[in-house]
Amino acid sequence: MPLPATRRKALVKIYIRDGVIVEKGQEDRLVDTGGLVALPGLVDLHTHLREPGREDAETVLSGSRAAALGGFTAVCAMANTSPVADTAGVVEQVYRLGQEAGLVDVQPIGAVTVGLAGERLAELGAMADSRARVRVFSDDGHCVHDPRLMRRALEYVKAFDGVIAQHAEEPRLTEGAQMHEGTESARLGLTGWPAVAEESIIARDVLLAAHVGARLHICHVSTAGSVEIIRQAKARGIRVTAEVTPHHLLLTHELAGSYDPVYKVNPPLRTERDVNALREGLRDGTIDIIATDHAPHAAEDKECEWAYARPGMLGLETALSIAIHVLGQDWELIADRMSAAPARIAQLANHGQPLRPGSPANFTLVDPAARWTVEPHGLASLSHNTPYAGMVLPGRVVHTYLRGEQTVADGKVTK
Numbered sequence: 001m002p003l004p005a006t007r008r009k010a011l012v013k014i015y016i017r018d019g020v021i022v023e024k025g026q027e028d029r030l031v032d033t034g035g036l037v038a039l040p041g042l043v044d045l046h047t048h049l050r051e052p053g054r055e056d057a058e059t060v061l062s063g064s065r066a067a068a069l070g071g072f073t074a075v076c077a078m079a080n081t082s083p084v085a086d087t088a089g090v091v092e093q094v095y096r097l098g099q100e101a102g103l104v105d106v107q108p109i110g111a112v113t114v115g116l117a118g119e120r121l122a123e124l125g126a127m128a129d130s131r132a133r134v135r136v137f138s139d140d141g142h143c144v145h146d147p148r149l150m151r152r153a154l155e156y157v158k159a160f161d162g163v164i165a166q167h168a169e170e171p172r173l174t175e176g177a178q179m180h181e182g183t184e185s186a187r188l189g190l191t192g193w194p195a196v197a198e199e200s201i202i203a204r205d206v207l208l209a210a211h212v213g214a215r216l217h218i219c220h221v222s223t224a225g226s227v228e229i230i231r232q233a234k235a236r237g238i239r240v241t242a243e244v245t246p247h248h249l250l251l252t253h254e255l256a257g258s259y260d261p262v263y264k265v266n267p268p269l270r271t272e273r274d275v276n277a278l279r280e281g282l283r284d285g286t287i288d289i290i291a292t293d294h295a296p297h298a299a300e301d302k303e304c305e306w307a308y309a310r311p312g313m314l315g316l317e318t319a320l321s322i323a324i325h326v327l328g329q330d331w332e333l334i335a336d337r338m339s340a341a342p343a344r345i346a347q348l349a350n351h352g353q354p355l356r357p358g359s360p361a362n363f364t365l366v367d368p369a370a371r372w373t374v375e376p377h378g379l380a381s382l383s384h385n386t387p388y389a390g391m392v393l394p395g396r397v398v399h400t401y402l403r404g405e406q407t408v409a410d411g412k413v414t415k
């Protein structure tokens with residue numbers, strides 16, 4: 001599974017023993033999928049959980065609830081917390097909070113540089129060796145801008161096949177930027193964030209990754225030009241992977257014209273041409289995964305004037321529905337781009353596996369016929385900054401299982 005389209009409505013049973021899928025007859029419990037679509041538990045490579053530091057916006061527990069309701073069984077927590085996750089102590093704290101919440105596996109991402117300041121490397125080895133076993137490192141929110149530091153980071157993680165996840169933004173080209181640089185920014189009189197600020201960093205970093213022979217991952221690719229650079233890099237055998245967010249697959253820069261800060265995000269919403277290139281790149285595998293960039297913000301940081309609002313959008317509870325909306329009911333593709341591929345990139349061996357005997361019982365059951373209306377205050381997140389308020393979306397997560405334990409039952413989180 002995912003089930004072939006013709007068998008989707010068939011009654012299929014999943015046999016489980018000790019949290020692992022087993023053959024019929026060996027189970028200590030069974031789950032009747034009851035005609036729902038069974039997908040391997042979704043994996044998010046890019047989640048902001050805000051704990052420690054901004055527990056008013058989100059906590060590991062509230063974010064875990066949102067994730068489970070979205071069909072996820074694992075999320076990678078970004079390092080831009082307060083304090084920054086740049087030591088073994090902080091990543092172990094986040095890891096432990098995730099285990100205590102017990103709804104999804106929370107895999108901390110470590111910062112590349114101390115304090116995300118871009119000046120010296122953080123304790124990458126200590127974080128990798130910690131109980132959190134960090135394999136993904138990112139200064140997300142900030143670009144690792146210094147090429148020498150980026151090279152050293154790539155060299156360092158190569159030793160344990162770790163990966164540097166780059167927030168590709170040449171800071172000198174985006175000073176004061178408020179939205180995509182183009183026709184709309186000119187019309188609205190807002191400082192633009194040009195596509196080349198992303199593309200120039202990606203071009204540099206794929207060359208650095210090739211030089212070092214290490215793994216590079218590009219966060220939230222947003223432009224047609226970026227897709228083309230990554231396509232060429234992959235054709236040359238460079239070890240680069242890339243993600244696209246649900247919002248960059250659907251929304252465009254004209255929305256900034258509303259001056260509603262819910263549409264302010266970094267990188268910014270782009271043009272329809274970019275959206276089409278991102279969709280094509282996702283389908284043909286140039287872009288490996290969908291990642292949410294779930295970015296909860298408290299009301300005072302978001303419900304204010306556009307220029308002062310923090311960039312970012314909620315994503316965990318709507319990602320699968322947006323994927324279905326954009327890709328159709330292509331369950332094979334969704335299972336790959338939202339589970340198998342992100343698990344592989346993050347080296348999460350217990351996630352992203354096909355639903356067959358021997359695999360951990362991490363899965364979600366989806367009603368493909370259901371439609372639901374996004375109600376910001378009905379979401380499990382502590383924040384409400386969803387750009388999809390009032391939209392009617394296809395597909396609904398009904399049940400989610402983590403190692404055979406139900407985390408979502410009938411659309412409700414179990415703890």
Ligand SMILES: [Zn+2]
Nearest residue numbers: 140141167219
């Ligand atoms: Zn970012």
